[in-house]
Structures are given as C-alpha cells and as structure tokens.
Amino acid sequence: MPWSLGRFSIQNQASPRISTISPIPYAPLPSEPNALAEVVRGLLIHEGIVAQRKMRFASDRMADRDTVGAGNVLNRVLEIDPAPLTVERDEQNRMVSFCYQFALLLCAFLRAKDVPARARCGFASYFRQGFWIDHWVVEYWSGSEWVVIDPDAGRDDVPRSEFNNAGEAWILCRESKLDPAIHGNYFLWGWDELRGSLVNDIGSLNKVECGSWNWCTFIDISDRGMPDEVIDAKLDSLAPLVLGSGSLEEVMQTYQLYDWLHPPT
Numbered sequence: 001m002p003w004s005l006g007r008f009s010i011q012n013q014a015s016p017r018i019s020t021i022s023p024i025p026y027a028p029l030p031s032e033p034n035a036l037a038e039v040v041r042g043l044l045i046h047e048g049i050v051a052q053r054k055m056r057f058a059s060d061r062m063a064d065r066d067t068v069g070a071g072n073v074l075n076r077v078l079e080i081d082p083a084p085l086t087v088e089r090d091e092q093n094r095m096v097s098f099c100y101q102f103a104l105l106l107c108a109f110l111r112a113k114d115v116p117a118r119a120r121c122g123f124a125s126y127f128r129q130g131f132w133i134d135h136w137v138v139e140y141w142s143g144s145e146w147v148v149i150d151p152d153a154g155r156d157d158v159p160r161s162e163f164n165n166a167g168e169a170w171i172l173c174r175e176s177k178l179d180p181a182i183h184g185n186y187f188l189w190g191w192d193e194l195r196g197s198l199v200n201d202i203g204s205l206n207k208v209e210c211g212s213w214n215w216c217t218f219i220d221i222s223d224r225g226m227p228d229e230v231i232d233a234k235l236d237s238l239a240p241l242v243l244g245s246g247s248l249e250e251v252m253q254t255y256q257l258y259d260w261l262h263p264p265t
Contacts, residue, residue, distance in 0.1 A: 029085065029109060033140050036109045037151035042088030043077045044097040044105065046152060057096055064096045069209040070108040073101050100211030102152040103136035116141040121200035122165035123183050126153070132178070134185035134193050136211070137163055166201035167242030170194055170235065191227060195219040198235055199261060201242045206255040210263045218260035234258075 030036055047065050050057065061080075067073050073095065077085075081093040095101070103119040110117035117140040123132035137158060139146040148158040164172065172178040173194055184193040196213035203210055213219070219235075221228055241251045255261055 029113065031113050031115075033106075033110060033115065033147070033149055034156040036113070037106055037149055037154070037156065039086055040102055040106045040109065040151045041154065043085065043094060044102055045091055045094040046102075047096055047098050050096055055091070057092075062096055065098050065101070067095070067097075067101065068211060070104050073097075073105055074108070098211070099136040099152040103138050104209065104211070106138045106149070106151040110138070110140050119204045120148075120165050121197045121204060122163055123169045123197065124150070124153075124158075125162045126155070126158075130182065132164065132169065132183045134183070134188075134197055135163070165242060166194070166197035167239040170198050170239040171243065174232070174236065174239075191232075192219070195231070195235060198238060198242060202238055202251065202255055203261060203263065205242065205248075205251050208263060215263050216260065 029039060047062075049055075050062075064076055067076055074085075077095050080095055081087075081089050083089070100119075107117045107119045117138055119136060120139055121134075121136050124135040124137070125132055127133040127135070135150075136152070137148050137150045139148055141147075148160065148163050149156055150158050150163075169178070169183060173180045173183065173191075180190045180194055182189075184190060188196075196216070196219065199213045199216050199219065200210070219231055221231065238254065241254055
C-alpha cells in the first residue's frame with residue numbers, strides 16, 4: 001500500500017534555519033546532493049527523451065507525467081518497480097516525467113537528509129543557444145549559499161548566469177533587458193510563460209506541489225502573448241519577493257493574500 005510521507009514532503013518550507021524532514025523507510029539514500037540527483041535520474045525518464053527515442057509506453061504510463069506531489073511521484077515509482085530506490089531502473093521501468101518531477105523528488109530527498117532545499121521554477125539558458133527555456137531546478141543550502149542543481153539535465157552546480165528564477169526573468173523582461181519572446185518551452189513563448197512561471201515559483205516557495213499553471217484563471221487572458229496592464233502590475237509586486245529581496249514571511253503572507261495564486265485542491 002502507498003505509504004504516507006508525513007513530514008517527508010516538499011510541503012515543508014526549507015530555509016537555512018529550517019529542516020524538519022523524517023527519514024525515508026525504504027533504503028538508505030546517499031547524503032551528497034549530486035549522488036541524490038543521480039538516484040532521481042535512475043527512477044525517472046523525461047518525456048522528451050521518450051519522444052526523441054520513439055520509445056513506446058502504455059497510455060497510463062505516459063499519463064504519469066501529470067502526477068503531482070512528491071508522495072504520489074514516489075508511490076508511482078515504486079508501483080512500476082518496487083526495487084530499492086537506490087537501484088537504477090531500466091529505462092522502460094522508469095516513471096515518465098518532466099523537469100518538475102525531477103526537481104520535486106530531489107527536493108524531497110534532500111530534505112529527508114536534513115539538507116534545506118527548495119524547488120524553483122524559472123528559465124535555463126543551457127538547452128538552446130540564444131533562448132531561455134522554462135525549467136524546474138532545485139536550490140539547496142550548502143552551509144553558506146544556495147546552490148542550483150539540475151537533476152533532470154545532470155548539472156550539479158549550475159552557474160547563476162545560466163538560470164534565472166521566475167522573479168529574475170520577469171524583472172529582466174519588464175525592464176527590457178531580455179526579450180520575452182525568447183522565454184518559453186515547446187509551443188508556449190513570451191509573456192504567458194513568464195506569468196505562469198512566476199505563479200509556479202511563488203507557489204513552490206509556499207509549499208505548493210503543482211508543476212503547471214493552467215489552472216490560474218487570473219492570468220488566462222485572451223491574448224496571452226501581450227502585456228496586460230492590470231495583471232502585469234499585480235505580478236510586478238510579486239517578482240521582487242520571488243527574487244529574494246523579501247523575507248520568507250513576506251513571501252508566505254503575500255501568497256495567502258491572493259486567492260488566485262492557490263491551485264484547486
């Protein structure tokens with residue numbers, strides 16, 4: 001039967017001064033962040049790899065990429081293959097995922113090892129030259145700073161110059177320092193991706209386990225690719241908090257203030 005994660009979940013806010021995660025009951029996991037990221041890559045396979053290699057999975061297996069929540073991801077991994085988590089699965093026995101699940105699971109594993117960590121939504125420059133691709137990564141506290149690690153791409157220490165969290169990307173585009181049109185993923189580009197990533201990022205900092213933003217009716221406008229004076233002014237007030245200029249308490253209070261930031265339960 002699926003086991004309850006209890007305190008072992010991304011739903012516990014992480015910061016340098018907070019670490020309240022209980023152990024994982026299945027098998028000893030390594031403590032080093034890069035080794036934990038390798039474990040995650042042995043459990044999940046990105047939907048893009050599946051498409052690129054023309055791999056065949058049943059429809060229910062392809063639907064796994066919509067799984068939300070660290071507990072649900074881990075339970076599904078073990079339903080597919082009940083081997084210990086440290087055992088690398090054959091590719092056909094890995095859960096079909098996208099970058100969100102990679103970040104979600106690594107974040108939970110790190111917290112289980114008493115390493116403060118948080119999943120971040122933003123844009124990476126290392127997938128396609130000249131573009132910033134919508135992406136999820138993890139930040140963990142090294143003891144002196146937040147380090148960016150990408151468990152999906154296998155990058156253990158991502159330079160800050162190669163990943164902008166959603167707040168950074170929003171401000172850079174609003175100040176015309178970067179072009180909104182080069183921000184996106186697959187078929188979605190521009191202001192809609194920037195808005196959605198900002199909603200995702202502030203949600204993640206507030207313990208929300210949700211990898212998409214299609215539920216957010218506040219930013220669902222007729223012309224998503226264009227600036228919107230009312231909506232964008234509201235998001236302007238959120239971006240500095242996500243950027244890190246505000247305290248954790250401010251981030252949490254602001255999130256509670258706006259119901260439109262809350263995904264359906």
